[in-house]
Amino acid sequence: MNISLNLGMKSSLKYLLPVGMIAAFLTGCGMTTSTSVTSPVTVGAATKVSGIVMGGQQPVGGVSIQMYTVGTSGYGSAATPLGASFSTTSAGNFTLPAFTCPTPGALTFLVGTGGQPIAATQTTAAVTNPNLALMVGLGACSTVGSSYINVNELTTVATIWSLSPFMTGLTSIGAPSTNATGIKNAFAAINKVVNTTNGLISGPALPSNATLPIAEINTLADILEQCVNSGGGSASDSTDGQTTGTPCGKLFYLTGAPTNTIAAALYIAKNPALNVAKLNMLRSTSPVFQPVLSVNTPPSDWTIAISYSGGGLSTPQGVATDLNGNVWVANSGNSSVSEFSSTGAAISGTTGFTAGGISVPYALALDQSGNVWVANSGNNTVTKLAATGATGTSYSGNGLSTPKGIAIDGLGNVFVSNSGASTFSGFTSAGAALPSSPFTGPSAAIGIAVSPH
Known part of the structure; x- marks a missing residue:
């Protein structure tokens, strides 16, 4: 959507x-x-x-x-x-x-x-x-x-x-x-x-x-x-x-x-x-x-816009949609992540998901396994949040500095733009630093995208 x-x-x-x-x-x-094929009715x-x-x-x-x-x-x-x-x-x-x-x-x-x-x-x-x-x-x-x-x-x-x-x-x-x-x-x-x-x-x-x-x-x-x-x-x-x-x-x-x-x-x-x-x-x-x-x-x-509330929304900054049509939102106001179903129902409760050290998140992205990767500008980390939102793993170092953008390539590698250091950091799907990372980036970069080619 x-x-x-x-x-x-x-x-x-x-x-x-x-x-x-x-x-x-x-x-x-x-x-x-x-697609499923069933008999005519x-x-x-x-x-x-x-x-x-x-x-x-x-x-x-x-x-x-x-x-x-x-x-x-x-x-x-x-x-x-x-x-x-x-x-x-x-x-x-x-x-x-x-x-x-x-x-x-x-x-x-x-x-x-x-x-x-x-x-x-x-x-x-x-x-x-x-x-x-x-x-x-x-x-x-x-x-x-x-x-x-x-x-x-x-x-x-x-x-x-x-x-x-x-x-x-x-x-x-x-x-x-x-x-x-x-x-x-x-x-x-x-x-x-x-x-x-x-x-x-x-x-x-x-x-x-x-x-x-x-x-x-x-x-x-x-x-x-x-x-x-x-x-x-x-x-x-x-x-x-x-x-x-x-x-x-x-x-x-x-x-x-x-x-x-x-x-x-x-x-x-x-x-x-x-x-x-x-x-x-x-x-x-x-x-x-x-x-x-x-x-x-x-x-x-x-x-025409349908407005939704609840789910822990608080000064929302970034948004992504998973393969099931569920919508994930990074909330910088209360250091959480919200999830909504494709029909708009709040899945993340009244306070959102907070596992994995989420802190003032500005962006998130989803990998092919359904994990939600969150760029935490508040504590210079990235969080790998499970598809259920219940558990998460925090990764630090590798040049992370006020990260505000995140993207994932076809191999599952995660790239983060560091607005505080004019660099971007790369991680494998397991959270390990990519070789030669961090990479030199534009000054005070916020957004980041990965080319499909």
């Missing part, structure tokens, strides 16, 4: 829903090169998996809906249709036809396009919107029949912001088999943001130690709602994205001239710092989803 820290300011951790072209391995957390129409498509607070009739499983040949690879397409009733309701899961764990999502967001009345004709596109990520195929499905702007925002590095279009969502865990974790993020049963935030998987930027998420949904509940339009309708054009025309003008609301939302997710203030002004003066951001107070960008 993509992680950022409030460095040196707050005792909290942020999980950024994947943004733009950030490397997919950050989103993926734990990668895997193996058929879900019959008799199960009557049902749901509704809503544009804001009103149902949308005549929406064409298709369920898909994600692609497996690469990032943004073509998704596979699952079962037959179908349409919502005039009241926005639907029942899934029979479908067969290729495997129980195949990741699925629904896409709805077109339809009539404004129904016919005695005095007006129905309004059809060819640019309407909404979606919801459902997760494992075998669980699809376990609950009601709500498709609206909030489920669309939660799905797109969670899956954006795996997504290039409304039916192009996928990952290579080597990052099956990554896309699975991204789908899990959807249920932290939104409840796909009732279409509201927060999601049922949001841990008790986590908070969401609710006003920002609602504002994004309200921006889409203005286009969804209209007769459609194109980017050419507007000359500036503000004073002229249809609601869809304004949105599309500011988001790279797409032709549907999913593509517009994906553009914002991948380019969160573009046209922020103008987009913020597109919502209705009576927004459907509330609370919202003030039209005069836009965010710095449209990144």
